[in-house]
Amino acid sequence: MRSGIILFLYPLLAIVFTMLLSSRRRIDILVLLHSLLHIGLGIHSYVNRNSLLGIDDLGLFMFLILSVLYCAVAFYRLGYKDEHSVKDYRVHSVFLMIFVMAMDAATIAKDLGVIWIFIEATTIASAMLVNYYNRKSSLEAAWKYLFICSVGIALAFAGILLLVISQPQNPTLLVNRIDVAAISPFWLKISFVFILIGFGTKMGLAPLHFWLPDAHSEAPAPISALLSGALLNVALIPILRVDRLMRNSGLGEVAKELYLLMGFLSVFIAAVFVLKTKDFKRILAYSSIENMGLILIAFGIGSFAHQAAYLHILGHSLVKAAFFLTAGNALFIYEDKNYENLGSLLKINRGSAWLWLISSMMIIGLPPSPLFTSKFFIATALLKEGAYLQFGLLMLLLTVVSWSIVNVGLKICLGDSERKQSLNALLYLSPTALLVLASVIGVFLPSLR
Amino acid sequence: MSEILIVLFGLTLLWASITNMLGTVIKILVVQGIILFGITLLKTNHINWLSFSLIALETLIFKAILIPWFIDDTIKHNQTRREVDASVSNFFSLALMSLIFVLSFALAASAPVWSLKVFPLEFGIAFATILKGMFVIIANKKLITHLMGYLIMENGIFLLSLSAGSHLPYIVSLGVSLDIMLSVLIAVLFIKRIRSTFDDADSPQTLRER
Numbered sequence: 001m002r003s004g005i006i007l008f009l010y011p012l013l014a015i016v017f018t019m020l021l022s023s024r025r026r027i028d029i030l031v032l033l034h035s036l037l038h039i040g041l042g043i044h045s046y047v048n049r050n051s052l053l054g055i056d057d058l059g060l061f062m063f064l065i066l067s068v069l070y071c072a073v074a075f076y077r078l079g080y081k082d083e084h085s086v087k088d089y090r091v092h093s094v095f096l097m098i099f100v101m102a103m104d105a106a107t108i109a110k111d112l113g114v115i116w117i118f119i120e121a122t123t124i125a126s127a128m129l130v131n132y133y134n135r136k137s138s139l140e141a142a143w144k145y146l147f148i149c150s151v152g153i154a155l156a157f158a159g160i161l162l163l164v165i166s167q168p169q170n171p172t173l174l175v176n177r178i179d180v181a182a183i184s185p186f187w188l189k190i191s192f193v194f195i196l197i198g199f200g201t202k203m204g205l206a207p208l209h210f211w212l213p214d215a216h217s218e219a220p221a222p223i224s225a226l227l228s229g230a231l232l233n234v235a236l237i238p239i240l241r242v243d244r245l246m247r248n249s250g251l252g253e254v255a256k257e258l259y260l261l262m263g264f265l266s267v268f269i270a271a272v273f274v275l276k277t278k279d280f281k282r283i284l285a286y287s288s289i290e291n292m293g294l295i296l297i298a299f300g301i302g303s304f305a306h307q308a309a310y311l312h313i314l315g316h317s318l319v320k321a322a323f324f325l326t327a328g329n330a331l332f333i334y335e336d337k338n339y340e341n342l343g344s345l346l347k348i349n350r351g352s353a354w355l356w357l358i359s360s361m362m363i364i365g366l367p368p369s370p371l372f373t374s375k376f377f378i379a380t381a382l383l384k385e386g387a388y389l390q391f392g393l394l395m396l397l398l399t400v401v402s403w404s405i406v407n408v409g410l411k412i413c414l415g416d417s418e419r420k421q422s423l424n425a426l427l428y429l430s431p432t433a434l435l436v437l438a439s440v441i442g443v444f445l446p447s448l449r
Numbered sequence: 450m451s452e453i454l455i456v457l458f459g460l461t462l463l464w465a466s467i468t469n470m471l472g473t474v475i476k477i478l479v480v481q482g483i484i485l486f487g488i489t490l491l492k493t494n495h496i497n498w499l500s501f502s503l504i505a506l507e508t509l510i511f512k513a514i515l516i517p518w519f520i521d522d523t524i525k526h527n528q529t530r531r532e533v534d535a536s537v538s539n540f541f542s543l544a545l546m547s548l549i550f551v552l553s554f555a556l557a558a559s560a561p562v563w564s565l566k567v568f569p570l571e572f573g574i575a576f577a578t579i580l581k582g583m584f585v586i587i588a589n590k591k592l593i594t595h596l597m598g599y600l601i602m603e604n605g606i607f608l609l610s611l612s613a614g615s616h617l618p619y620i621v622s623l624g625v626s627l628d629i630m631l632s633v634l635i636a637v638l639f640i641k642r643i644r645s646t647f648d649d650a651d652s653p654q655t656l657r658e659r
Contacts, residue, residue, distance in 0.1 A: 143592075143643060151586065151599060158579055158606050164613050165572075186560050 003041050004053035007104060010037050011097040018093050022086055027093045028078050034097060035067075035074035038104075042067035055108045061310065062107045062237060065317045066230045068437065070100055072430040073222040076325050079426030080222065084132070092132050099125035099226070103234050112160050112173040115238045116153070119202060122231060123149045130219045130227075141214035148211040152201025156238070159194030162187055163242070175241045180248045188246065189254055195242050196258055202235035204289050205296065206265040213273070216285035217337070221328020224281065228288045229321035233313055236295070243299070252302075259300030264393070266293025271400040279337045280408055281327050284320065287363060290401050291316045297394065298378045305381035308374040311445070315370030315438055316363075322434035323359040325427075326352060330412065333421050339408045343415030351428045353413045358435055360409035364402035370442040451491040452570060458484045458608065459550070459574045462581050465601065466546040467539050471524055474597050475517045481604050482513025492611055507607075516600060523593060537588050546581060553577040571612035578605025592643070 014030045021027050042064045045052035055063060084092075102121035109115045123146060131142035164171045166187030172178060197208065204212035216224045246255040270290035274283055291312065298309035329352040334342050345353040362369035375398070382391040458481060465477050486508035493500060535542065553576040557569035582602025586595050 139643060147595065147599070151583075151602070154599070154602055154606055155579075158609060161606070161609050161613050184561060190556070 079424030156198025344417035
């Protein structure tokens with residue numbers, strides 16, 4: 001209980017102090033302290049299970065990922081400079097802390113209604129963060145994000161109401177307390193469809209994915225890292241909680257078919273659009289759609305692919321956050337997102353170029369990336385199920401996305417230039433730490449038995 | 450009495466399918482807000498001043514007065530063309546609405562009797578309203594019409610929450626209120642910013658994949 005109070009009290013106080021401060025450095029330090037406290041509480045909760053407001057394993061897993069990314073982002077922000085006024089930066093930092101608090105609450109809560117409320121809160125807070133640059137394009141992206149996610153969240157809420165309807169006696173939204181014997185499978189199935197499409201929208205899954213490339217590409221790099229690496233996972237939590245209920249009610253096969261359908265559709269959409277776009281941050285965003293689709297496919301296959309899905313969530317979060325932070329470095333250097341106009345990063349800024357190339361290799365799933373292990377097990381599970389056609393299709397689509405990412409990396413990094421530009425060391429530190437951590441996990445945690 | 454109001458609510462959906470004017474859609478939102486106020490009052494067994502104030506705030510103040518006024522003001526401010534500018538004809542829209550009704554009532558009718566604690570008429574209309582809202586969002590090009598579609602969908606969800614009966618966990622009631630107030634407030638704020646940034650609120654790029 002005490003750690004729970006600290007988790008929410010500190011940012012509330014920090015928000016009040018932030019509103020009073022006029023120095024960017026001090027605001028950054030408050031955010032950094034919040035992130036350090038976050039990671040400390042995460043570790044404490046891992047060592048002393050259930051100490052953080054009774055958080056369960058699924059919640060703790062997502063909470064720890066969020067902790068690591070938030071810490072990386074807080075360090076990155078210390079070296080990140082832009083031309084905004086202190087007032088704008090103050091508002092941005094306040095919404096960042098609110099955003100993280102809302103994600104914390106959604107990961108800790110077990111009641112679907114509470115999770116829904118805090119996921120709605122993340123939409124509002126992060127829409128403000130997406131519109132930080134206040135350009136036409138970022139305002140349009142923020143609106144698209146807010147509107148489409150609100151539609152998705154409304155559909156999820158309809159799903160929650162249908163879940164209430166599916167329980168003729170003593171309805172509850174605490175999924176682990178729902179009496180499976182008394183539930184109506186008819187209404188549960190309809191409820192699950194709404195919940196999957198609703199929260200799936202927030203996860204960036206097709207067919208309501210099209211807010212994601214705009215929002216992730218228009219947001220500042222640290223926010224893109226959190227949106228892609230943490231928020232998409234948080235939106236998966238309610239789906240997984242209801243998934244357990246579906247399996248216990250004998251409707252696991254229905255859920256699996258829906259996962260495969262939405263998963264393949266998402267990977268397909270990502271593969272088609274990644275070929276079309278020239279904006280390197282949008283390409284990373286489409287890669288997020290691809291990876292979310294892949295995670296859903298893994299849950300759809302079941303057996304050991306289920307564990308591979310969790311490894312994929314972890315690996316994708318770490319590597320994609322590092323990639324978005326590196327993309328922030330590239331944007332700082334070039335002030336242009338069209339990769340066809342760019343090149344010679346290896347000559348201009350060797351550190352960022354190597355980070356870009358390593359991130360590219362790791363996101364497409366080359367060893368020692370944890371995504372290598374997860375993709376290998378997902379593919380093996382498909383073959384073991386005898387789903388050869390799906391296997392072939394998935395490999396083809398993944399190859400298209402991988403080719404696009406490598407192509408962009410080579411275009412940006414290779415070439416000749418006399419120009420040199422150095423960056424603050426902290427802008428290398430965070431992505432490097434995330435990639436090292438991902439590599440360590442990739443090497444030491446491949447056992448899925 | 451509440452059944453009559455629910456049928457009237459269903460008729461507003463047909464009305465929305467045959468209109469081409471933004472002003473008429475605003476009137477439909479006002480009527481829906483008033484009907485929802487009536488249905489909520491009739492379905493609430495123990496009414497005290499606090500719950501009456503909350504119901505009135507959500508339905509009459511927000512749904513029937515403030516939001517329609519805001520949309521009307523935005524249309525006037527931006528000198529937006531008064532037509533809905535739909536991608537489909539009225540005939541198609543009406544035919545699809547009829548199909549949505551058939552599907553929604555078929556769904557309510559096909560539920561096992563033991564599990565049905567919702568009134569099929571209420572459920573059918575609520576479900577049809579949610580689908581109608583989605584259709585308005587998909588089939589229209591204007592940003593302001595997207596917002597109207599979203600509000601129709603929200604009305605459907607509100608009706609669904611009423612049809613879920615009086616044994617709702619408290620959090621659902623809280624969710625209904627939060628959903629309406631937060632989403633609408635933010636929508637209002639954003640549209641204000643959009644209309645000061647863009648020349649017209651009809652941004653054709655909005656909600657399209659680029």
